[in-house]
Amino acid sequence: MSANIYPNSSLITSVYVPDFFDPTLVSTSDGSLVLNTDFTIEQDTSGSSSIIRLNKVPFIDLAMYDTQRRNWFYTDRFGGKWRFYRPGSYMIETETYLDANTRYPAAYSMDGFYNGEQKSVNDLSSFNISEYLPIRVKVNNYSLADITDYSGGQNVVGKLDNIDPTNNKEFYYDFKNTIYTNQDLSLYEAEDILIEFYINIDSINISCRMNTNITNLSEYTPSVDYYVVKLTGQNL
Amino acid sequence: MFNEYDIKNNIAGIQNLLVTESIRETSNLQLLKSEEAIKNVIESYADKFNAVGGKLTDITKHYVSNKEVIDKKQFNDLFDSLYLDIKTLYKELEYVDEILNLNLGRNKKFFGILKKRMRELWNKLYLTRLNINDSSTFDESYFESFSTIASQHKYSNVLIDKKTGMMTLAPRKTTIQNKKYLIKNISSKTFPVHNVDGGVIHTTNYLNSFANSYRRDGTRDMLENGLWKEQVLTKDIPEIKYNLSESDTVPLWMNVTGILSLVDIEYTYPVELNNFDIDVFGENTTGLIAILYKTADSDDWIPMKKLVEKQISGGLDYIDNFKSISSFDILNVRNLELVKAKHIRLVFNQQNYELLDTSKLNIEDSSEKINEDLAERRYEVVRLDGGSDDAPAIPKSYDNDSLYSKITDIIENTKSLEKTLNDITAVLEPVPELVTVDFSKTLKYEVGAWQIEPSLKKYQGTGKFDSGDYKLTDRSLITVNLSTKQESLNYNTCNWYVSTPNNDVYIPILENNSSIRKEPANIIRPKYYEDLGWRTGYFIQLDFPMNPTLWQSAKIYVNGIATPISSFTYYIMNSTLLYVENITDPYKNDYVIQYIPSTYQSANVYILDRIKEYNSADTTEYQVVAARKSVIKTFINDINGIDKYNIKKSRCTTDEYYKYFITGKHLCTTQSVYDGLSSEIKSKFSINPVPELRSVTYASYLGGSYNKDLAEGSLASAIPIIIERDLQ
Numbered sequence: 024m025s026a027n028i029y030p031n032s033s034l035i036t037s038v039y040v041p042d043f044f045d046p047t048l049v050s051t052s053d054g055s056l057v058l059n060t061d062f063t064i065e066q067d068t069s070g071s072s073s074i075i076r077l078n079k080v081p082f083i084d085l086a087m088y089d090t091q092r093r094n095w096f097y098t099d100r101f102g103g104k105w106r107f108y109r110p111g112s113y114m115i116e117t118e119t120y121l122d123a124n125t126r127y128p129a130a131y132s133m134d135g136f137y138n139g140e141q142k143s144v145n146d147l148s149s150f151n152i153s154e155y156l157p158i159r160v161k162v163n164n165y166s167l168a169d170i171t172d173y174s175g176g177q178n179v180v181g182k183l184d185n186i187d188p189t190n191n192k193e194f195y196y197d198f199k200n201t202i203y204t205n206q207d208l209s210l211y212e213a214e215d216i217l218i219e220f221y222i223n224i225d226s227i228n229i230s231c232r233m234n235t236n237i238t239n240l241s242e243y244t245p246s247v248d249y250y251v252v253k254l255t256g257q258n259l
Numbered sequence: 260m261f262n263e264y265d266i267k268n269n270i271a272g273i274q275n276l277l278v279t280e281s282i283r284e285t286s287n288l289q290l291l292k293s294e295e296a297i298k299n300v301i302e303s304y305a306d307k308f309n310a311v312g313g314k315l316t317d318i319t320k321h322y323v324s325n326k327e328v329i330d331k332k333q334f335n336d337l338f339d340s341l342y343l344d345i346k347t348l349y350k351e352l353e354y355v356d357e358i359l360n361l362n363l364g365r366n367k368k369f370f371g372i373l374k375k376r377m378r379e380l381w382n383k384l385y386l387t388r389l390n391i392n393d394s395s396t397f398d399e400s401y402f403e404s405f406s407t408i409a410s411q412h413k414y415s416n417v418l419i420d421k422k423t424g425m426m427t428l429a430p431r432k433t434t435i436q437n438k439k440y441l442i443k444n445i446s447s448k449t450f451p452v453h454n455v456d457g458g459v460i461h462t463t464n465y466l467n468s469f470a471n472s473y474r475r476d477g478t479r480d481m482l483e484n485g486l487w488k489e490q491v492l493t494k495d496i497p498e499i500k501y502n503l504s505e506s507d508t509v510p511l512w513m514n515v516t517g518i519l520s521l522v523d524i525e526y527t528y529p530v531e532l533n534n535f536d537i538d539v540f541g542e543n544t545t546g547l548i549a550i551l552y553k554t555a556d557s558d559d560w561i562p563m564k565k566l567v568e569k570q571i572s573g574g575l576d577y578i579d580n581f582k583s584i585s586s587f588d589i590l591n592v593r594n595l596e597l598v599k600a601k602h603i604r605l606v607f608n609q610q611n612y613e614l615l616d617t618s619k620l621n622i623e624d625s626s627e628k629i630n631e632d633l634a635e636r637r638y639e640v641v642r643l644d645g646g647s648d649d650a651p652a653i654p655k656s657y658d659n660d661s662l663y664s665k666i667t668d669i670i671e672n673t674k675s676l677e678k679t680l681n682d683i684t685a686v687l688e689p690v691p692e693l694v695t696v697d698f699s700k701t702l703k704y705e706v707g708a709w710q711i712e713p714s715l716k717k718y719q720g721t722g723k724f725d726s727g728d729y730k731l732t733d734r735s736l737i738t739v740n741l742s743t744k745q746e747s748l749n750y751n752t753c754n755w756y757v758s759t760p761n762n763d764v765y766i767p768i769l770e771n772n773s774s775i776r777k778e779p780a781n782i783i784r785p786k787y788y789e790d791l792g793w794r795t796g797y798f799i800q801l802d803f804p805m806n807p808t809l810w811q812s813a814k815i816y817v818n819g820i821a822t823p824i825s826s827f828t829y830y831i832m833n834s835t836l837l838y839v840e841n842i843t844d845p846y847k848n849d850y851v852i853q854y855i856p857s858t859y860q861s862a863n864v865y866i867l868d869r870i871k872e873y874n875s876a877d878t879t880e881y882q883v884v885a886a887r888k889s890v891i892k893t894f895i896n897d898i899n900g901i902d903k904y905n906i907k908k909s910r911c912t913t914d915e916y917y918k919y920f921i922t923g924k925h926l927c928t929t930q931s932v933y934d935g936l937s938s939e940i941k942s943k944f945s946i947n948p949v950p951e952l953r954s955v956t957y958a959s960y961l962g963g964s965y966n967k968d969l970a971e972g973s974l975a976s977a978i979p980i981i982i983e984r985d986l987q
Contacts, residue, residue, distance in 0.1 A: 078732060096882050098269060160360040190792055226728040227739055228401075230756040233417060233722040234427050234779050236849045237819045242533050242593045244428040245747035249404045250755075250770070251386060252726075253397035256734025 062218055064208050071166055072209040075160070075202040081220035161217040227254070293459065304972060305941075308837035321549070370801075374588035378406050378424060397740065401729045411727025423591045423824050436530045436713040437482035438686070443525040445469040445482070449489045449706070450519045451497045469522065482524070487709030488540055492701065496612070497666030503549055503606055504560040512563065514841035515548065518704040522711070524603040529554055530561075531715040533597040535605075537590040540707035541612030546585040550592070552600035560604055560841035564596040583608075594748065603713060609706040728760055743770045746827040747777075750819035750851055754778050756803070767802035778802055780815070782842065785980050787830070791951065795830075796840035799979075803856035804834035804912045807974045816851035817841070832952060832977040833910045862916040866979055867891050868905040880976045882929040886916070890925050890944075897940055909979040918976050921947055927978060952977045 065074040195203045208216060229252055233245045382404040389639050406424035418429040422431035447469050453461040465471050483486055492977040513519075532552070541544045552558040565582065669682040739757050747753045751914040754776075756765035769776060779961060781800040788798065805813065810831060813824040828840040834857060866882040868918065885891045891906050911919070919927035924947040933941075933948035952975055 080735065083782075155582070190482065203792050214273060225732060225736055226730040226760055227736065228728060228758045228760065229726040229739075229741065230758055231417075231426070231724040232752075232756070233426075233724075233747075234752045234851075235428065235718055235720050235750070236752055236779055236851045238720060238814070238849060241431070241717045241720060242597050242715070243748050243751060244716075245751040245753035246593060246745065247426040247753065248424065248744040248746075249382065249385075249402065250741060250743040250745075252401045252403075252729050254399045254401075254731040254736055255396065255738045255740070256398045256731050257737045 067203075071207040073204045073207060075204065075218065077200040077202070077210070077218075077220070080200050160204065161216045161219075162204060162208075162211055227252075262980065283570060300820040300975070310396070339967075361740065378588060379404070380422075382406065393494040398734060399460070399729075399731050403726065412724065414724040416723065417722035417724050418723075420591075423589045425591065426719075426724060427593065428722045429897070430716045431717075431719050432717040434531070434715040436526070436532055437711060439479040439483075441526050441530060442473060442479065442482070443527045445473045445522065445524050447487065447489065447520060447522045448523075450499050450501060451493065459497075462490045462492060463488060465858045482711045484710065486540060486707060487522070487711070487857075488705065489518070489520050491704045493518075493612075493702045493704065494686055496702065502553060505606070506559045509559040509561070511551070513548065513606070515610075517608055517612070518706060520609070520706045522607070524605075524711075526601055526603075526711070529601045529900070530597045530713075531597060532592075532600050532713050534678045534714045535590070535592040535595070535596045536710075536712040536714070536717045536953040537592075537605075537708050538710040538712075539586055539588060539590055540709055541587075541609075541614075543609065543705070544587045545706055546583055546586045546589070546608040546610065546753075547590050547592070548608045549604075549606040550595070551604040551671060552598050554599055555600035555601055558601075560602075563598060565592070565594060574668045592729065594746075597702070597715070605711070607672065607706050609704050615701040615703055637969055656710045725758070737767065739821055741768050741770045745770070749777075749821060750816050750849070752777050752779055752851060769803070769856065769858070774855055776801075776803055776856050777851060777853040780852045781847075782845040782850060787980065788838070789954070793830075793838055795843075796838055797842040797845055798832070799837040799839060799842075799850070800850055801835045801837065801852070801854065801856075803854075804861050804910050804915070805837075806855045806857040806860075806913065807834060809855040813854040816849075816853070818849050819851075819854070820909060831974045833975060833979055834915055835909060835979055836977065857912045860913045861910045862886075862913050864909055864911050864916065864919065865891050865978060866907050866909050867895070881917040881933055882980070883976050884927045886920055887925075893925060894944060897943065911976075911979055915976045919947060919978070920950070929978060944963040949978060 061078045063076045063078065064156055067073045089125075097180075103196065144188050183215050197203075229250065231247065383403060386400070386402040400913070404424050405419050405426050406421050412419070412860050414426075416429045417426055419426050449461065449463075451459045452459075453459060467486055469481055469487055471477055473479050478485070496516060497518060499515050499517075501513055501515070501519055503513050503521075533552065535547075539549065550563040551562055553560055584592065669679055669785060741755055741757075743755070745753050755768050755770050757768050758765050778801070781802075782797045783800055784794075785798055811823075812823060814821045815824060815827060816822070827842075830840075832838055837852075863886045864884050864886060867881050871969055883891060883894065885894070895904060924950040925945045927947045927949060929951055930948045933946055
């Protein structure tokens with residue numbers, strides 16, 4: 024496993040916030056999408072209820088993102104790094120890539136239990152995807168996890184038409200607030216649909232602790248004239 | 260004959276006509292019109308007294324037979340009437356005075372608002388400048404100047420002074436040293452001195468002088484609630500060289516440009532001081548260039564000293580003379596070295612001036628002067644305990660009676676009625692000083708203060724401030740950066756943290772890209788290490804990983820005294836955990852540690868923090884660290900018997916990170932923990948066992964091996980232990 028060193032997290036004068044807290048999966052107690060008001064389902068141009076609109080932008084961890092391919096590394100339950108591909112549509116080339124500013128050969132990069140191995144989307148339900156998967160849709164407990172926006176935007180919707188929705192349940196995520204699926208979600212019971220994602224932290228607090236540090240010499244105080252907080256977000 | 264003396268035609272009548280019309284009708288305490296009303300009243304007094312020619316009645320009317328014999332009853336009635344007149348005058352003065360006081364208060368409030376707005380604008384300008392000069396990118400920035408209402412903030416034991424725009428520890432004791440009973444005398448002198456021939460003209464109103472307020476029967480409250488003001492007109496910019504101490508033995512020569520004003524406060528007995536708040540008067544920035552004091556009358560003036568933080572090297576706080584500061588609103592001087600002072604000398608310098616042009620040659624005409632004085636003059640309250648036309652009221656308050664006493668002084672000490680009335684008129688109507696300047700270039704300097712508040716402040720030991728929410732909308736928040744303007748002494752600390760809403764974790768952050776961290780030592784005694792023999796000293800857990808190449812520059816302050824870390828017997832267990840053998844009683848002494856964090860070479864790791872049950876026989880302590888929280892979660896799920904735990908975040912250096920997680924390893928733990936794991940777990944997880952850290956000193960006692968790398972002062976890179984500082 025390579026070092027988890029983000030350009031910003033190593034700069035402790037600029038705190039890298041998302042990595043510090045444990046992302047919370049958002050779901051209702053019974054896993055019902057209907058009960059979760061953070062989502063709405065919309066119909067696509069064909070009239071199928073296949074578009075999920077998220078009312079909050081999920082948090083996306085760029086550290087696990089391949090910006091060149093607009094593709095994600097996943098980690099398995101033991102922290103092993105993975106990259107998924109969809110059979111017949113996209114193959115990952117065995118070439119070097121950059122990860123956390125370090126160049127590794129592709130085969131070596133897949134360190135861990137499945138070193139160098141690439142998994143088909145169809146095998147996804149066989150093990151747990153780690154918390155670094157930024158978003159996950161489960162239908163009938165079947166994980167739909169291909170979140171690659173192969174060509175981005177609305178084109179993806181057209182692409183979905185060519186996929187067998189029965190044998191290849193998939194969704195595509197635009198990395199903002201829209202998920203495109205090849206499923207007609209109106210066909211499922213509400214309790215069979217579960218959407219999980221990381222809460223996007225959109226606000227923080229600044230805290231200051233002042234101490235005299237000398238119990239018997241308390242006539243001197245630190246003072247603060249002002250402070251400036253600068254927040255930086257990320258773009259994909 | 261008595262009937263000829265009509266009380267309604269004398270002073271009271273005239274007053275009723277003029278005062279009632281001009282004040283009661285025009286103003287009727289309508290504040291917006293009060294200035295005009297008062298101006299009318301005051302001008303009317305002059306007209307009124309001129310109209311009566313200084314005579315209320317013709318004394319010849321009371322003659323009985325010749326100049327030597329007058330009607331006793333009539334004469335007594337006359338004086339009863341005069342008494343009534345004067346008392347009525349006082350009563351009307353009360354109305355005038357009320358309005359004047361309201362006016363003064365309103366003006367002060369108005370100035371306060373103006374100053375506050377200026378400060379806010381200044382802050383915004385400053386923020387703009389910060390942003391312009393900042394090459395780093397950011398999506399949103401928030402500026403907290405502590406000068407506006409910020410109700411969403413939570414804080415305790417800190418003082419957010421909106422007036423000065425400062426956050427400090429909250430005083431647990433404040434003794435204001437400007438009460439009238441403390442003051443023996445106050446005087447001021449301003450240079451260059453008044454010299455008409457030399458082109459220096461002082462136009463300061465006597466009512467704005469300390470000498471007037473602190474005379475024996477004065478209000479004696481100008482420090483608290485008055486307006487001290489010095490106004491000087493000059494031909495050229497003054498260049499002054501002055502010996503502030505006025506002593507040849509301990510001279511304190513000062514060269515200044517502009518005018519120099521010295522305010523000398525003499526206390527009735529020595530008082531303790533370490534703080535000054537001065538509410539500055541005037542349109543321009545005023546400088547406070549020195550504060551001197553004397554403990555006894557016969558002493559020489561000595562400059563007060565300010566404790567200043569000294570960077571990196573040096574053991575004690577750097578003590579320096581108070582440095583000049585300037586402000587257009589509040590001059591706030593904190594952290595002066597505490598002194599016991601019988602005399603205080605405040606040295607003001609005003610370098611800014613207004614250039615008067617030729618159209619203002621006759622710079623002070625009557626109405627302008629009256630207007631100005633109305634705005635700034637200190638009027639005193641004359642209070643009357645009710646009363647009526649038939650039973651004149653008596654002034655009941657002698658606390659603020661200087662105007663009253665001035666008038667009674669005139670009545671009692673002046674035999675001529677005409678002179679009495681003229682003198683009263685002169686008191687009531689500010690006498691304008693008509694100044695005609697015959698050169699075109701005139702510089703007007705002003706210096707003054709609405710309030711001067713010396714004080715003794717003692718502060719709470721610990722204060723905390725938690726801001727409201729700072730939001731970044733529509734985007735995933737990635738980084739937070741913090742810039743501050745702050746000041747602390749060597750043994751004081753002021754540290755910052757970032758937290759997320761609904762999250763109790765405080766992430767330490769270094770402000771201003773600082774390279775040095777100074778924090779109260781988080782002293783702990785982890786059982787794991789105690790079991791290994793580390794039990795004579797204490798551990799210090801750091802907020803940040805220490806730079807492994809610069810740890811020798813670390814210092815430990817014991818009760819405020821800085822000592823290089825090399826003076827201690829210490830072991831660096833890892834970059835965030837220090838063992839110091841010389842710390843023996845952390846509960847009686849105050850410890851602060853200063854070190855250089857590993858700023859650009861740190862990584863985040865997660866630690867298993869097992870919560871032991873009370874009286875549990877199981878004392879196994881899992882020393883487990885992982886790069887991912889999920890890995891520790893999986894590990895815990897696969898190991899029976901761990902049901903109470905926390906997963907906490909820590910930081911380490913990148914070197915340590917690579918030691919913990921050599922290629923293919925997901926977990927790192929101690930050899931003893933590793934040995935105790937089942938083969939199933941060992942095969943399932945890729946675990947990197949690291950040697951135990953035993954103390955060199957106690958190796959023989961334990962009878963086991965020890966890590967020879969752990970020489971005193973060396974960095975061992977042991978597995979991090981818990982540790983988030985408890986900031987709640």
